[in-house]
Amino acid sequence: MNDTRKNANRRSGLPPGDIVYSILTRCAAGAVLLIAIGIVISLTGNSWPAIQKFGAHFLVDTTWNPVESEFGALSSIAGTLISTVIAMVIAVPLAVIIAFFLVELAHPILSKPIGYAIELLAAVPSIIYGMWGLFVFAPYMADHIQPALQRWSGDFPLFSGAPMGIGMLSAGIILALMVLPFITAVMRDVFRMVPSVVKEASFGMGSTTLETAQHVTVKYGFSGLIGAVFLGLGRAVGETMAVTFVIGNSHDISLSLYAAGNTIASTLANEFTEAAEPMYISALIELGLVLFVMTLIIQVLAQWWIGRTQKKAGAGL
């Protein structure tokens, strides 16, 4: 009985379970591609009136005037980039240090609960960060950190203007707090995957812990670390609610990090609900398209860079 079934299966090629499985996986994978293409088509289609009216000018214009239906995305693009850069500058070094501490230095009694705490932080909804940022963090910034920075830096233009607590710098710091757990968690896993044989070899050569970390652990897992950074970057670029609460939502570009700004995501969150005029909606959707393209560029750059460094360093992961 068993034998005949086996034979039958052999005759028709794969067993039916495998055929279903292969069709199912192909459909699922294909669906992702279709969805991505669908997003591009509908974004482009709906933003067509704005693309036709403003052209490339849209990308370099700071005007955002719903009354006159004149729109430009420059302040939103700049705000998105600046807040993300601030977030990454703060979060990445911290994440490397925390992950390294957890894997290499901390006793398991300590590293386990800290590890759980990090995963817990990653699960906190962004609106909570936003509320906390507005009601707890922004006042603290206004009263303590911002005046101190101004005293310390003199008349440095980055820290000029009234210390209001809200603005680009606060948004960047909140973003950093939000992406920190993501980056740390991935980096911790990357460090863990570095084979102990390699590290032991380094110690055997007489390297100190720091030297092993610099020349072996980090180098070995470099592409994994870059992957972690871009995971955080992707989240920071598109983060909406938390940023909306603390960034101050103004369509100006200012040299000062204390000034209010806006990001693409925050502008969409703020203005989509009450936008009724077709050109206004179209301009907002074009903003969405710009964000989509920005994310795509970041992804492509990340892949390209990982490929390049892998060849150069001959890293393991």
Place this chain on the structure above:
Amino acid sequence: MKLVKMSAKITIVAIMLMVMGCGKQTPPQANQETPKAAAGDAGDESPATEQNEDAITLTGAGATFPFPIYSKWAHGYKKVTGTKLNYQSIGSGGGIAQIKAKTVAFGASDAPLESVELDEVGLIQFPMIMGGVVPVVNLEGITPGQLKLSQKVLADIFIGKIKKWNDNAIAKDNPDVKLPAADISVVHRADGSGTTWIFTNYLDKVSEDWHSKVGTGKSVEWPTGVGGKGNEGVAAYVQRIKGAVGYVEFAYALQNQMSHVKLQNRDGNFVDPTIESFQAAAANADWKNAPGFYLVLTDQPGKDSWPITGASFILMYKQQDDAKVAKEALKFFDWCYENGAQAATELHYVPMPKAVVELVHAQWTENIKSGQTALWP
């Protein structure tokens, strides 16, 4: 491998749950369809009691500003009649889009639509409830209502022309107030909102500068300042930033105990924002000669009128496909006009005056029809 197995199991369980959930949900949905028709017939003679399963569900969508009072009214109306209201406060823009797409029985908007736009799709609008927008400040040692701002000064502050609190233009109207030499930080709404529409409409009326530079809109290109999300965002920013001035709905100013200012109205008097001063503005409004109820209550005449008052509007189709639902909607609105005044005042809204309600009733009879039959009364 273990992970794959586990996730496969989880997926299967999830799918089963979904299927089971759907199975359970389907019968009541199917049931709802048939009694709906029956309820309409019976509803005319005997009002349904609470927990009546045959109840109609009214759907509406739109403005966020009147959402608290609409839900309170809906709660009260359901107790009396059993009719449920499902009102989604997705914003005026969304409300207009939804009623145009005919996904809801009525739309709601804080800004009135112009007759051209109404006629294009065959809609009528009528005012449902009124409220006031109040400028608030954060100045040390200044109590609510102590600071007086004239029309021009308020506009100049929001344009960014007046930058310091001790500017002569402000001091002129406030001889007995000690004004600090602090910078003025303007706070406005970041999200598109009916509140902003009413506020900018007022500034547009009283200031030439504002009219030529900014204009009226649910969101505008602000010459200066920072934006908070929602009334609560503006309230939080104003309370945080020393020397800030912003504008919020009256209820938010009261709840957060913020320092409102006395504003100069069209007759030149400085008035406090109160339910009475909003009512004064509404009473002096000339609804009769406003075709399609296109009337904005800002800068109304009268010595006690609060200058930044606004009404929120309901949008319905003139030609109704589903007469029963439309009739029930009109009954609900009528019930709100008749019995909802106290609830409105408790939430710091201003109910529509009797005379205006009569005009609205006349509009209904004249315009809202199913085929040739009028649906009201």
